[in-house]
Amino acid sequence: QVTLKESGPALVKPTQTLTLTCTFSGFSLNTTAMRVSWIRQPPGKALEWLARIDWDDDKFYSTSLKTRLTISKDTSKNQVVLTMTNMDPVDTATYYCARSYGASGGYFDYWGQGTLVTVSS
Amino acid sequence: EIVLTQSPATLSLSPGERATLSCRASQSVSTYLAWYQQKPGQAPRLLIYDASNRATGIPARFSGSGSGTDFTLTISSLEPEDFAVYYCQQRRNWMYTFGQGTKLEIK
Numbered sequence: 464q465v466t467l468k469e470s471g472p473a474l475v476k477p478t479q480t481l482t483l484t485c486t487f488s489g490f491s492l493n494t495t496a497m498r499v500s501w502i503r504q505p506p507g508k509a510l511e512w513l514a515r516i517d518w519d520d521d522k523f524y525s526t527s528l529k530t531r532l533t534i535s536k537d538t539s540k541n542q543v544v545l546t547m548t549n550m551d552p553v554d555t556a557t558y559y560c561a562r563s564y565g566a567s568g569g570y571f572d573y574w575g576q577g578t579l580v581t582v583s584s
Numbered sequence: 585e586i587v588l589t590q591s592p593a594t595l596s597l598s599p600g601e602r603a604t605l606s607c608r609a610s611q612s613v614s615t616y617l618a619w620y621q622q623k624p625g626q627a628p629r630l631l632i633y634d635a636s637n638r639a640t641g642i643p644a645r646f647s648g649s650g651s652g653t654d655f656t657l658t659i660s661s662l663e664p665e666d667f668a669v670y671y672c673q674q675r676r677n678w679m680y681t682f683g684q685g686t687k688l689e690i691k
Binding site for chain 1: 585616618620627628629630633634639640671673675678679680681682683684685
């Protein structure tokens with residue numbers, strides 16, 4: 464059974480750095496063609512893909528947020544970590560991690576429940 | 585960045601009716617397009633991938649079509665649980681993008 468769960472602070476102040484952890488089970492990021500992405504959704508708005516890390520440690524970032532994002536993995540703990548620097552109120556959103564796998568590896572077949580992050584002083 | 589434009593923004597239909605949702609890409613994505621369903625307070629659920637393939641466990645009333653820049657999600661006969669927001673997403677390149685969503689509401 465594949466599960467993913469996001470964890471991190473519910474509230475951050477402007478200019479602070481956000482660190483989110485995705486803890487997953489039921490699959491391994493050592494498996495060829497396995498990938499984990501972070502996606503966010505501001506309240507009442509659309510989904511926005513942020514970053515992806517692959518089984519071979521390749522990393523990809525949204526061009527608009529690239530300078531602020533870092534994604535990493537700890538395969539021994541089955542975790543993927545996203546850091547976002549210089550947080551702003553417009554970054555208030557539900558942050559999801561999601562898995563993609565295989566030849567159609569750009570689609571997200573399993574998602575976490577999401578974690579709401581509010582940016583406010 | 586490939587921009588996906590969904591139409592209509594809101595679609596009001598009754599159970600039993602047929603729903604047709606559209607997604608247009610700013611440049612060709614071949615058939616590298618997916619559809620997701622999202623209900624309030626829930627994560628999105630993958631419905632269709634590679635434009636026309638149903639994901640595991642998705643009912644046959646959901647179908648997808650299209651290629652290049654124009655795509656359609658069709659729900660043949662709406663069930664009460666189908667009223668939700670639907671998003672398209674492309675994977676033509678590594679910079680994945682989503683459409684802005686179509687809200688399917690009960691008329």
